[in-house]
Amino acid sequence: MAEPKTYDLFIGGEWTRADNSEHDTIRNPATGAVLAKVAIAGESDVERALNTAQDAFPAWSRQVATDRADYLYRLIELIRRDEEKLAHIITSENGKPIREARIEVNFAIQLIRFAAENVRRLEGNIIPGSRPGEKILIEKIPHGVVAGISAWNFPLALTARKLGPALAAGNTFVIKPHELTPLSTLALAELTVEAGFPKGIVNVVTGGGATVGNALVTNPITKLITMTGSTPAGRKIMAAASEGLKEVRLELGGKAPFIVMEDADLDAAVNAAVSARFMNCGQVCTANERTYVHTAVYDTFLERLRAKIAALRTGNPLDEKTDMGPKISAAELEKVDDMVRRAVKQGAKVELGGKRLTGGEYDKGNFYAPTLLTNVSGDMDIVQNEVFGPVLSLIRVRDFDDAITQANKSRYGLSAYMFTQNLKNIMRMTTELNFGEIYVNREGGEAAQGFHHGYGDSGIGGEDGQYGLEAYVDTKTIYLNS
Structure with a gap:
């Protein structure tokens, strides 16, 4: 039997070693078999990933929106090509039936596709000013570096749900997949290289929430945090983000x-x-x-x-x-x-x-x-x-x-x-x-074109559709006079 594959961190479009030598062991929940060994990032690794994303942000955000969409379309084609491979990865690390895993791969495609199709619909406004000849411009602009934290129940779709709109809107992206199911996200990262994404646009830091997640949330480089997970974890993220007055989107539990x-x-x-x-x-x-x-x-x-x-x-x-x-x-x-x-x-x-x-x-x-x-x-x-x-x-x-x-x-x-x-x-x-x-x-x-959101302990904000896409941009108001 072949040795399980060992994964490093994905930073700047390349596989890079973590500063420590520890690894998480990823097991198949149906058989207990070891699937892979995955690097555990430390705070210095998270800092490195965020700096890389920040350095890549100016050039990416200034691209024509449809050019950014073209990268996402290329990624979609590669996901479609590798549908069966990705479905098997999902089933192996998560345990859902292969038929459901194929549905998840298709949903991931639809989520990214919606973001790519709607980059031109991130529209601002022109409002009459309060002085002669003045116009007030309200422009939609990207936040900067977006940090994603995803859950284990839909390991590919939840990453796609955040990656698509974040990149379409002109942000750069650092994702922490759940430590039980990182393999789907790492496979997606490999496809971004094949799709020709500029280096630093997508970064993956693996490991637990207490270290990796907290470092993503509290670092001043991070401008928007989008998290899917449990309600207790969401509360901790909200508290940690409050010190830096970060914008937070939380999709949490349900009943x-x-x-x-x-x-x-x-x-x-x-x-x-x-x-x-x-x-x-x-x-x-x-x-x-x-x-x-x-x-x-x-x-x-x-x-x-x-x-x-x-x-x-x-x-x-x-x-x-x-x-x-x-x-x-x-x-x-x-x-x-x-x-x-x-x-x-x-x-x-x-x-x-x-x-x-x-x-x-x-x-x-x-x-x-x-x-x-x-x-x-x-x-x-x-x-x-x-x-x-x-x-x-x-x-x-x-x-x-x-x-x-x-x-x-x-x-x-x-x-x-x-x-x-x-x-x-x-x-x-x-x-x-x-x-x-x-x-x-x-x-x-x-x-993908709906709006997935809840009230109370189910979180704040929401994902998907035009309302979800709008969360990945900020506004800038300009009082324009000649």
């Missing part, structure tokens, strides 16, 4: 309600509920975390739901027939198991699953059974805290008002789902459901 009314298409709702809960082993911030079903259809829904979940195939994520792979780590698996055990102690009933999968190939990975809980009430911890795992909690509601009230009893406000044919309820939902992103009569999955 999405999934509401099924009595007039819903039950088959469509069941399919969407399962997809929105068990995709990526439930490790999605927009996942169906709380399923509220009208009492009139509850029993029928439960019967169909149980059958659908029982049919899910859990196993080797590289198998085309696999529906669900492993949890990302043993620690994450134990966290989910503890939450289920506590829910049972508080009165929940395990209809399916509720345990770690063992025996054979399961013993090598972090596999948890697709789980269905009933007899769940709103005061249980599992209804209040983000599970981020393959556990569907089913809750009976009396009517539309009861569903909305229970759905809004959350400190999170990212995504929500509603299945109903009642236009009046849909109209009410648009004003009464307090979530930034709502899926009506469909499964989840945001679009």
